[in-house]
Amino acid sequence: MLGRVNHIAIAVPILNEAAAIYRDTLGARISQPQSLPEHGVTVVFVELENTKIELLEPLDDTSPIAAFLERNPSGGIHHICYETRDITAAAEKLKATGARILGDGSPKIGAHGNPVIFLHPKDFNGTLIELEEV
Ligand code: CO
Numbered sequence: 160m161l162g163r164v165n166h167i168a169i170a171v172p173i174l175n176e177a178a179a180i181y182r183d184t185l186g187a188r189i190s191q192p193q194s195l196p197e198h199g200v201t202v203v204f205v206e207l208e209n210t211k212i213e214l215l216e217p218l219d220d221t222s223p224i225a226a227f228l229e230r231n232p233s234g235g236i237h238h239i240c241y242e243t244r245d246i247t248a249a250a251e252k253l254k255a256t257g258a259r260i261l262g263d264g265s266p267k268i269g270a271h272g273n274p275v276i277f278l279h280p281k282d283f284n285g286t287l288i289e290l291e292e293v
Pocket of ligand 1: 166213238270289
């Protein structure tokens with residue numbers, strides 16, 4: 160079911176400060192900020208050789224990551240995204256094992272234009288998992 164790590168997402172309170180840390184302190188290549196209103200976030204991609212890091216800042220208080228930042232005011236790892244070949248098959252298999260898929264359980268179009276699902280962290284060792292069909 161799992162392929163490569165597509166990205167690791169880190170929720171941050173102040174996006175331009177977080178981006179500057181990756182660019183200036185860590186010497187990484189970063190993208191311009193992109194607003195994704197349908198996901199409630201602005202994102203900067205840190206482009207690495209083998210994967211990417213997504214720095215996520217909430218667009219407003221209704222953002223899905225706003226509550227996470229309330230619990231983790233300095234930011235923190237929010238989710239890990241693994242690639243999968245057939246998201247529908249993966250979702251069916253996971254549901255059959257009793258794993259909980261967030262939302263209505265069906266794949267949604269994610270930040271990169273591909274279908275994604277999110278799996279409940281309580282079923283996966285406290286880690287929010289995103290599966291993305293690639
Ligand atoms: Co993601």
